[in-house]
Amino acid sequence: MHQRIESKGNIPILYRWAITISVILFLVIYQLGIRTSPAEASISPIEVTKTEKAMKMDETEEIVEAITSGPYQDGEYVGSSDGYGGPVVIKLSIENGWIKDITIDEAYGEGVAYLRDARKLLPRVIEKQNTDIDAVSGATVTSYAILDAIDAALFEGNR
Numbered sequence: 001m002h003q004r005i006e007s008k009g010n011i012p013i014l015y016r017w018a019i020t021i022s023v024i025l026f027l028v029i030y031q032l033g034i035r036t037s038p039a040e041a042s043i044s045p046i047e048v049t050k051t052e053k054a055m056k057m058d059e060t061e062e063i064v065e066a067i068t069s070g071p072y073q074d075g076e077y078v079g080s081s082d083g084y085g086g087p088v089v090i091k092l093s094i095e096n097g098w099i100k101d102i103t104i105d106e107a108y109g110e111g112v113a114y115l116r117d118a119r120k121l122l123p124r125v126i127e128k129q130n131t132d133i134d135a136v137s138g139a140t141v142t143s144y145a146i147l148d149a150i151d152a153a154l155f156e157g158n159r
Contacts, residue, residue, distance in 0.1 A: 070097025070129065072157055078105070079153030083145035085109020090149040094157060099126050102150060107142070114139040118146050125150055 072094045080089040086109030093101040102122045107115050117139040124133050131150050135143035 070094070070099075072097050072099065072154060075157055077153040077157040079149040079151065079156060080106075081145045081148035081152060083107060083110050084114065084141040085111070088142070088145040088149050090146060090153060092150060092153045099129055099154075102126060104146065107145075110142050110145075114142040118142040121146055 074094050074097065076091060076093050078089060078091050080087050082088070087106060088104065088110065089106035091103050091105050092099055102125060104115070104119065104122075110118075117136045120136055121133065121143055125131055125147075131147040131154075133147070135147070
């Protein structure tokens with residue numbers, strides 16, 4: 001009881017498939033061999049994987065740093081501008097490129113109520129990370145003095 005293998009011509013179909021697969025494998029291996037330089041061929045697959053992972057980690061760290069690092073240079077900077085009744089001096093702290101803290105160090109000539117209202121700008125500047133915000137109504141001159149002093153400090157930090 002022999003099984004009959006269908007054939008086309010003199011070669012059975014089963015053998016034709018085996019030959020076809022062998023030729024395809026040979027071509028694939030040959031192509032891979034052409035693309036691999038002798039130096040690359042001497043590197044073990046584990047070393048290649050480690051190298052690729054290290055390169056991906058470096059790229060990832062650069063991307064994370066670019067995303068998390070702000071536009072400003074780290075440090076503490078002082079800026080001043082003319083307010084309604086004299087100079088307004090602020091100090092700001094920058095960490096990881098972002099504005100972290102702003103304090104008004106001097107504003108002796110500003111009215112207490114105006115200064116109290118204009119201080120509302122500080123958290124908005126920190127939140128927005130720039131001075132492109134509206135002045136406080138009723139304390140416009142003091143507001144602009146604070147914003148200009150912040151700009152002066154940022155300019156000092158980016159020299």
